[in-house]
Amino acid sequence: xxxxxxxxxxxxxxxxxxxxxxxxxxxxVDMLPDIVKHVTGDNVVRVCSYLIACTxxxxxxxxxxxxxxxxxxxxxxxxxxxxxxxxxxxxxDTERINAVIAATKDLYVIVVLRLALARWLFRC
Numbered sequence: 001x002x003x004x005x006x007x008x009x010x011x012x013x014x015x016x017x018x019x020x021x022x023x024x025x026x027x028x029v030d031m032l033p034d035i036v037k038h039v040t041g042d043n044v045v046r047v048c049s050y051l052i053a054c055t056x057x058x059x060x061x062x063x064x065x066x067x068x069x070x071x072x073x074x075x076x077x078x079x080x081x082x083x084x085x086x087x088x089x090x091x092x093d094t095e096r097i098n099a100v101i102a103a104t105k106d107l108y109v110i111v112v113l114r115l116a117l118a119r120w121l122f123r124c
Contacts, residue, residue: 068087076103085100
């Protein structure tokens, strides 16, 4: 019984590792923006979480902004507006912040986005 659970955990971690190795390779050859068309609603959170974690290890500001731009475009394509706003605030890009709020249709979500934005502006 125990070997079965270890085997399942090992297979799951191997599958996840195989999913993220191509992302790292795409980042190294400057083909990372091509991944946006392959991100779906099922994998957007996993892919974007990985890319956000990679931004902490970016060699320079330009590479960091490239990663965040791909994450922002992926979240906007999947209509994850609160997450897209969080990334736009991390980029300090007011045009993208305004685009997120303009793209949101739900009034309650707009109120939450504006409260998050006000809190962020108060801290800056």
